[in-house]
Amino acid sequence: DTGVSQDPRHKITKRGQNVTFRCDPISEHNRLYWYRQTLGQGPEFLTYFQNEAQLEKSRLLSDRFSAERPKGSFSTLEIQRTEQGDSAMYLCASSSKGPASGNTIYFGEGSWLTVV
Amino acid sequence: GNSVTQMEGPVTLSEEAFLTINCTYTATGYPSLFWYVQYPGEGLQLLLKATKADDKGSNKGFEATYRKETTSFHLEKGSVQVSDSAVYFCALIISNFGNEKLTFGTGTRLTIIP
Numbered sequence: 313d314t315g316v317s318q319d320p321r322h323k324i325t326k327r328g329q330n331v332t333f334r335c336d337p338i339s340e341h342n343r344l345y346w347y348r349q350t351l352g353q354g355p356e357f358l359t360y361f362q363n364e365a366q367l368e369k370s371r372l373l374s375d376r377f378s379a380e381r382p383k384g385s386f387s388t389l390e391i392q393r394t395e396q397g398d399s400a401m402y403l404c405a406s407s408s409k410g411p412a413s414g415n416t417i418y419f420g421e422g423s424w425l426t427v428v
Numbered sequence: 429g430n431s432v433t434q435m436e437g438p439v440t441l442s443e444e445a446f447l448t449i450n451c452t453y454t455a456t457g458y459p460s461l462f463w464y465v466q467y468p469g470e471g472l473q474l475l476l477k478a479t480k481a482d483d484k485g486s487n488k489g490f491e492a493t494y495r496k497e498t499t500s501f502h503l504e505k506g507s508v509q510v511s512d513s514a515v516y517f518c519a520l521i522i523s524n525f526g527n528e529k530l531t532f533g534t535g536t537r538l539t540i541i542p
Contacts, residue, residue, distance in 0.1 A: 355472070355517070356532070367528075410527070421471040
């Protein structure tokens with residue numbers, strides 16, 4: 313399978329704990345995106361990398377959230393001191409060109425987070 | 429700001445019925461428009477797209493026409509199948525240089541019964 317892969321697919325954690333999600337984009341895709349999807353809502357943009365540079369961050373990404381893409385390949389999204397409101401699906405996507413001209417971005421299956 | 433409004437679901441249809449899922453948008457610039465589909469247990473997949481007014485996107489029997497005058501991008505299919513059961517998301521992106529952010533609607537869950 314050469315699609316976008318995310319790990320873990322499901323995570324249950326206690327409030328206050330830290331969690332980390334990993335995303336492996338499609339090989340050679342220089343763009344990588346993180347979105348968050350809560351129940352009954354559409355995905356919301358969180359952040360975007362071009363190679364290893366983080367070029368845009370949403371205001372949704374509070375200081376408890378940090379994303380990295382250290383070598384321009386895989387990316388991690390860490391949430392510190394989790395809160396119940398962080399419960400959501402975290403989606404990763406990648407592309408070789410930006411979507412603004414209609415280029416396709418490819419989504420992974422998502423990582424479900426439940427904070428209890 | 430930019431936003432997408434979708435027809436609320438869930439929508440339940442019989443096999444071979446005609447499908448319309450409404451989508452309207454507001455945008456501060458000139459958007460490209462997309463329909464994404466999410467099958468059970470899978471990630472979002474691009475279904476079709478249109479990048480300028482009056483363009484028609486089509487794929488797998490689905491169609492949507494970019495209507496600038498009504499700011500709409502309604503999804504249609506003439507004869508649905510059980511395998512079309514999924515959640516459908518309308519989305520837009522403003523075609524400014526360097527903009528990489530998709531704005532999604534809330535999704536419409538479609539169930540097709542045999």
